[in-house]
Amino acid sequence: MKxxxxxxxxxxxxxxxxxxxxxxxxxxxxxxxxxxxxxxxYLSTTFGVNPPKQLSPEHAAIRERLIKRRVLEEYVxxxxxxxxxxxxxxxxxxxxxxxxxxxxxxxxxxxxxxCYPFVAGYEKAANFLFQEQTKRKLxxxxxREALVAGMFVATLLHETGHAAFDIMDVPVFGRExxxxxxxxxxxxxxxxxxNARTLVKGRAYFWYYNAAYLxxxxxxVKPDPRNPNYPKDPAAQCWWDPFCAYSDEHGTASQRMxxxxxxxxGGQPDWFKDIMDAAWLPPDRAKNCGAEYQRVRTAFQKTIxxxxxxxxxxxxQAKSWFTGEEQKER
Amino acid sequence: MQPNxxxxxxxxxxSIALTTAGSAQAPAAPGSTAxxxxxQSNIKIAYEKPTNPKFxxxxxxxxxxxxxxxxxxxxxxxxxxxxxxxxVAQCGSENISxxxxxxxxxxxxxxxxxxxxxxxxxxxxxxxxxxxVGGFVQATLHETAHALFDVxxxxxxxxxDDAADRLAAAVMMQFGDDVANIVMFGTQLLFRWSDQxxxxxAFASEVSPDFQRYFxxxxxxxxxxxxxxxxxxxxxxxPQHRANRCDDEYAQIRKAFDLRxxxxxxxxxxxxxxxxxxxxxxxxxx
Numbered sequence: 001m002k003x004x005x006x007x008x009x010x011x012x013x014x015x016x017x018x019x020x021x022x023x024x025x026x027x028x029x030x031x032x033x034x035x036x037x038x039x040x041x042y043l044s045t046t047f048g049v050n051p052p053k054q055l056s057p058e059h060a061a062i063r064e065r066l067i068k069r070r071v072l073e074e075y076v077x078x079x080x081x082x083x084x085x086x087x088x089x090x091x092x093x094x095x096x097x098x099x100x101x102x103x104x105x106x107x108x109x110x111x112x113x114x115c116y117p118f119v120a121g122y123e124k125a126a127n128f129l130f131q132e133q134t135k136r137k138l139x140x141x142x143x144r145e146a147l148v149a150g151m152f153v154a155t156l157l158h159e160t161g162h163a164a165f166d167i168m169d170v171p172v173f174g175r176e177x178x179x180x181x182x183x184x185x186x187x188x189x190x191x192x193x194x195n196a197r198t199l200v201k202g203r204a205y206f207w208y209y210n211a212a213y214l215x216x217x218x219x220x221v222k223p224d225p226r227n228p229n230y231p232k233d234p235a236a237q238c239w240w241d242p243f244c245a246y247s248d249e250h251g252t253a254s255q256r257m258x259x260x261x262x263x264x265x266g267g268q269p270d271w272f273k274d275i276m277d278a279a280w281l282p283p284d285r286a287k288n289c290g291a292e293y294q295r296v297r298t299a300f301q302k303t304i305x306x307x308x309x310x311x312x313x314x315x316x317q318a319k320s321w322f323t324g325e326e327q328k329e330r
Numbered sequence: 331m332q333p334n335x336x337x338x339x340x341x342x343x344x345s346i347a348l349t350t351a352g353s354a355q356a357p358a359a360p361g362s363t364a365x366x367x368x369x370q371s372n373i374k375i376a377y378e379k380p381t382n383p384k385f386x387x388x389x390x391x392x393x394x395x396x397x398x399x400x401x402x403x404x405x406x407x408x409x410x411x412x413x414x415x416x417x418v419a420q421c422g423s424e425n426i427s428x429x430x431x432x433x434x435x436x437x438x439x440x441x442x443x444x445x446x447x448x449x450x451x452x453x454x455x456x457x458x459x460x461x462x463v464g465g466f467v468q469a470t471l472h473e474t475a476h477a478l479f480d481v482x483x484x485x486x487x488x489x490x491d492d493a494a495d496r497l498a499a500a501v502m503m504q505f506g507d508d509v510a511n512i513v514m515f516g517t518q519l520l521f522r523w524s525d526q527x528x529x530x531x532a533f534a535s536e537v538s539p540d541f542q543r544y545f546x547x548x549x550x551x552x553x554x555x556x557x558x559x560x561x562x563x564x565x566x567x568x569p570q571h572r573a574n575r576c577d578d579e580y581a582q583i584r585k586a587f588d589l590r591x592x593x594x595x596x597x598x599x600x601x602x603x604x605x606x607x608x609x610x611x612x613x614x615x616x
Contacts, residue, residue: 165487171586173479173496174488175546176579182487211533218541220527238569243522246541247572249579254533259489262534285534292536299485 031079033072034089034111042067047093047113055094059116066092066119075156078321081312086110086167088160103155105162112159122151125209138208139278141330142201149326150202157184157199170303177250178259182296183304185263191317193271194327200264200272207257216253218245258285266293372410373402373474376417376433385420385438392418401470403606404505407599408591414477416470428476436469444520451523461523464516468547471498484590491537492546499547500583503554504604511558514551518544545572553580 033041042063045052055063066072072090079088088110095101095115102118105111126147133142161183165172172179188199210216219242223230231237238244246252251259261281264272266289275281281289375398380389392398398416414434421437428434444465448458475494479486486493502513524540533539538546548568551559553576563573 169585170487171485171589172487172582173484173493173586173590174486174490175492175496176488176582178489178492179487217529217533220529234566235569235571238571243541244569246539247545247569249572249575251538251542252528252533254530255538258531258534282531282534285536288536295486295490299487302485303487 029083029085029087031076031082031084031088031090033076034091036091036093040067041072041091043091043093045094046097047091047095049096053094053097055116058120059094062116062119062123063092066114071152072114074321075153078316079160081309081316082164083307083309084163084167085169085307088112088163088167090114092116103159105159105166107162107166110163110167112156112163114156118155119152122148122155122206125206126151128213129205129209132213137278138205139280140201140274142205143325143328143330145325146198146322146328147202147205149322150198150200151206152202153321154184154188154199154203154206157187160184160187164304164307168304168307175249175251181251181256181259182263183300185260186267186293186296186300189264189267189271191321193268195321196264196268196271197329198322198327200260204257204260204264207253207260210253211257214253218242218252262286262289263293263296266290267297371402371406372408372413373405374413374415375399375402376415376419378417378419380420380438382420382438385442388438388441389418397466398470401467401474404603405474407596407603408478409594409596410478410481412481414474414481416474416477428473428480430480432477434470434473434477436466436473440469441466447520447523457519460512460516461519462516464513464518465520467502467513468498468517468520471501474498475501478591482591482594489536489538492543495538495543495546496550496579496583497587499550500554500580500587503550506607507555507558510555514547514559517547518551521547549573549576550580550583553577 035041036043036045038044044055044060044063072092075090090112092114093116095104095113095117097117099117101115102121103112103114106113126142126144129138129142129147130144132138158180161180162176164170164183165176165179184203185200188203189196219240222242223240230240238247250256258281261272261275262285265275265281265286269276269290276286377389377393377398380386398418401416416434416436418436418438418441419433421435421439424437424440424443426435426437441462444462445458448461448465451461452458472491472494475497476490478484478497479490479493499514499517502517503510505513521540521544524544526540528539545568548559548562549572552562552568552573562568563570563576568576
């Protein structure tokens with residue numbers, strides 16, 4: 001998700017806050033935490049909503065878990081090899097306070113905002129899939145902790161892709177949302193087998209959950225407007241319409257799952273042999289996944305790699321970023 | 331919004347559109363090729379003779395009316411490290427994927443399918459022609475975009491087929507209004523009228539669903555020429571959430587073009603190409 005509205009309450013809120021927090025000399029080239037009114041990058045309120053709303057008990061608990069796990073601090077460290085032309089800022093908040101809020105990159109103001117409601121969504125999806133695997137065979141077993149961690153970090157990598165395209169002025173010929181998905185999966189494969197499996201499983205299963213259980217793919221037949229669930233809001237009706245639903249700049253949930261699986265088996269076929277064994281990727285698509293991966297690799301080498309400090313990258317690659325629980329396969 | 335394509339200078343395409351009924355002409359000898367290769371252009375073109383008599387009328391019209399020659403002239407400002415061949419050929423299927431260093435191929439089977447598709451979706455001859463024109467030019471620009479990416483070693487973020495669509499859409503809009511509007515409108519109808527039903531592992535395809543492609547083209551059209559295509563937003567065919575992003579999407583494609591392709595374009599020739607009235611009917615009259 002990428003927000004690029006030039007004038008908004010959010011932009012104003014950030015601009016004001018950055019102005020207050022700005023050191024005498026601007027620091028570029030590093031990722032920074034954006035600290036809220038209480039000095040923490042984990043805001044205890046909504047963001048860009050005036051007046052700010054306090055967190056629900058559920059979201060307050062999520063905030064506490066993120067703080068304890070030091071996710072933003074570790075992500076700053078993870079991104080330390082990248083020499084950003086403009087500093088990228090990270091924060092977590094309740095976003096607009098809506099249940100559908102998803103983590104996003106704010107262009108022009110160069111920040112990634114992790115939304116507590118989206119984390120709640122991962123946790124719900126992970127709980128469901130963990131239970132469901134006893135009834136329905138997945139392509140590989142899952143553990144709840146690994147799913148949550150994989151979904152969370154894969155989304156951060158996706159938003160980092162948007163940030164890189166924007167801040168590094170990267171030419172993007174394809175659809176940017178697909179490009180950010182490619183970035184997420186490509187990066188997932190650069191940190192060893194265990195990290196890669198946590199990230200790819202998290203990302204692929206998140207979209208599988210959306211497609212298979214939340215029925216997020218476009219409908220084939222327009223639902224009856226007399227259906228009690230049929231939305232009254234015209235914007236929401238679009239998602240129920242078999243034509244309009246394709247207007248989204250994102251791929252469909254199933255497309256995003258298949259794209260993830262394809263880059264994974266294209267880049268590391270041995271690590272993800274179980275995807276092919278379970279026949280989750282049709283052979284017609286699978287046969288070109290090696291070439292798809294190479295295309296992404298070439299794009300990365302030409303457009304992103306020049307911004308990466310190779311020595312620092314080796315240190316980051318050598319570190320294990322997930323805990324043992326977060327790497328558990330089942 | 332139904333421009334009269336014949337009046338707008340695309341009479342050559344009108345003639346192509348009217349070949350569906352077939353002609354009594356025998357197919358050309360298989361394996362032979364009609365081609366024109368201006369010495370200064372890196373774009374080579376070829377009309378391969380189909381072996382299937384069903385496609386003979388299409389071959390005859392294309393060669394007579396010099397459709398690819400028009401594209402070749404339009405692309406003349408592009409300076410490439412090696413030549414690109416754009417050909418029309420009998421493929422055995424509607425599409426064949428572009429292979430590195432290979433020709434960009436538009437299949438007779440695809441043109442034939444578009445002609446039948448148009449005929450089954452409308453009895454309005456003018457609309458049929460729009461779809462055929464749009465479909466053929468879109469396919470040609472799309473396949474040529476794949477070849478350009480390959481020859482210029484362009485880094486591609488996003489799915490390559492979508493990238494080829496986005497470049498094709500942006501190039502379409504560089505023709506003068508009459509031609510651009512016809513080609514873009516015809517392309518949109520082709521994808522809008524699609525009867526594809528996507529579900530399950532159909533979404534695994536490398537190619538995006540037709541409706542998705544419709545919105546990708548429409549978004550570029552709205553951003554590139556709001557006076558002509560803004561109605562798509564005002565009538566909410568393109569919903570507001572997507573319409574809000576179309577300017578950024580088009581700017582992104584133009585930026586990518588400027589960075590990766592423009593350095594290979596002769597600026598003086600480009601100005602001449604853009605100033606040329608692409609009155610394709612003149613080709614017929616000659």
